[in-house]
Amino acid sequence: MTASDSGSDRRERLKALREAALHRPVLARHLTDGFTGRWSRRQWAHASLFATLGMLVAAIVPGFSASGAHPQPAHAPRHSMALALPPLPLTRLKGSQGDSWQIVRVQRGQTLGAVFEQLDLPASTLHRILDQSDDKKALTRLKPGTELAFDLPVNGELRTFRYDRDDSHRIEVSLAGDTITQKVIVRPTETRTVVISGKVGKSLFRSARKLGLSGNNINTLTDEIFKYDIDFNEDVGANDRFSVVVEQIWREGELLRTGPVLAATFTTDGKLHTGFRFERAGKAEYFTGDGRPLKKSFIRMPIPYARLTSNFGTRRHPVLGRTRMHKGVDYAARTGTPIMAAGDARVKSAGWQGGYGNAVVLDHGRGYTTLYGHMSRIGKIRAGQRIGQGTVIGYVGSTGMSTGPHLHYEFRVNGVHRNPLSITMPPPEPLSGAALTQFRAQTSVALARIQKVENIIYADVDAPPPAPNGAKKPKTTANKSKA
Template structure:
């Protein structure tokens, strides 16, 4: 074991080292000076040249610097550290067990059903053999649900992990939705198929959507969140008797619609039927409320009178009126004669609808009318549809309802282009279908009217609440049913009911 040196011993060793270094420097200077003195045979001539003097000065300066610096370097190397070092004994914490990894959620691979795809093509696309598919279809209820796939539906596939030998992954679980509120998981284990039902509750919210028509009713309403089906409901069913959306609607006209929206896990999955609507066209407000009576659903105005009229204004949707009722020069015969109907121009093949509930009186070729259908609506009312390219799925004597497709637009008979010639007759006398006033349907009465008002009151209150917030007050003297809207969307969410 080596003991530490004392302070006196260290000082002694330092003085010895310094002395040795100085002696080495002195000898180096002396030897350099001797080398500069010249050869031995010139001993008599001791006078130095200018070069010798310069070399000697440089060497002397270097030696002096060495002698001056060495003590400082030595002192710095020998100086003890001023910082004390302390060693402490600390106890280590007890080592905990490694955390166990939690079981991760199933890694589902989703397959969206495309147009025209079957379950077999989807399983083939996912790399699942047909034998596995048939095993799943043998499970009770699976075949009925999985063989009626619609485009946009999702199927979930969970595969077992690939083993160390690189064996191909096998299907472990198949997932699909059964209705809006249930999700089914079919697990494959050995030769058994186990079913797990996961409940997925939905929430029904009532929303009020208001806006201006703008350049396009469809575009504006879609931008505000109204579904395409709801827009078509407004134009093709609810207000088609009172509003001609091809000519009666302007950019500044407004609408308010109450709809039911179905949410699941915070996501909108579908929009329900229109519960109420107010459409203002050319300064006049038209109202509509959905009401069910005796299992039949219809739309009524604020007084409880059905919106559905005995006859629709146009047998063709969005057609262009090209010839009015009255005298005119026939485009082919060239003679002035009475035009006993109206003409609507449309593309060949455009569907033609029955103007009202009726019985098919006749169908076939009628001279210059070409392919023609005549409907008997009772009480002396008949309608005629001419120049068809083809007939609908109807036959003579059949009872049909309003809106049934009875044929398609064509140019048969005396015609210069594809169009529909439409006639309206009362007891055999031709009347102008654009001007004739149809009889008003009977309104709701008694208990039905009371139930209607109780049901439609909340919908009307929602519209008023939203419009009172986002729109200016109605002018003085305005009817309570004449509500308006502007181009700001508004949605009021409520619970079920």
């Protein structure tokens, strides 16, 4: 039977079904009952329903008949075959050198043992490496950010372990069976002295970091060099300019770190401030252009942001109840608040002193001493120890004759008590002699570097060279240059 014959039969069956549906007694009765020559709404609904049913039946029945007329072919049988994969190259099977390095950066608090465990390496392998390593102490005290490399071929066994002993030397530890060999690879570094110059903009920290200064460099500017001359919260504007001389360590085109600030200038409100790093008696300090230390000999308040509760002078003692001389000043603060040394000093005594309770006496030289009383506890200091300005020597308390937590602070000159709030603090000792000569030689080089860079960056500005004693300076834009 042809396809045309099948289609003709399907149409004949559909026609027969439609006629049968229309001639059913029920439908005829519904369509003729009460017929007045015009169909009602109900008659129209019935006619539509039956017509729809008829069309559905006509559409479904041919499908069944067609499936019966054309049976589905049976599925062809399927067969599976095992095909051998091409063998791995011998170099891949054994693992060629350098094809499977994994780099790990040590996280805060993470140990070398934890790194080995993370890579599913046995602890016995770690112990073998440590037993034969010359850097056992360094490997067991890894700093956050340290880069470690592991050569792990497809068999999962550690073949080579790599780490940096320092900036210039990389160590490769190779494991082959029970044999461990160590190779030292020299990686030369380059030190560059650069001048970084820029404008404060919206944020000094953000601008300086963008130019390449480290966080420590910026803290040196704000907390050491210009701390006493510039209020960085109030005095600094967006157009103020800074220039900094630093040393940078480079290796194979990568900046490893930035060294301390060697020299710096800061222009704010048209006034130039300068600071230069110089080692005196083996200790690095910052000085003005004429050799005077930028750090003051003494800080006024051993506790920052404390509240003054009792002045120097005669008063009624809160414990004894009689009038007597108050030989210092009192600062109220919470128990446990750190107390700082007012200046560089040698610890004269640290311990219990009668009505002072836990107290510390510092000898600053040249006849100046300070006393700190009523401490809750004394810091990690001992008699005879030399400490720097700002060292924490103890914590606020209420020991001895005290009615509440506070610091009793005394300032003495040649044994005579003086008011620490009104006395003119002694100036720090300036450089002199051979030290001053050497300092001036270094200063001139640093100033020349800054002047050279600024002349290149700000060639369109008629600016005089920077001077140590301050001068009017034009505003500038951010830039960096190697000098």
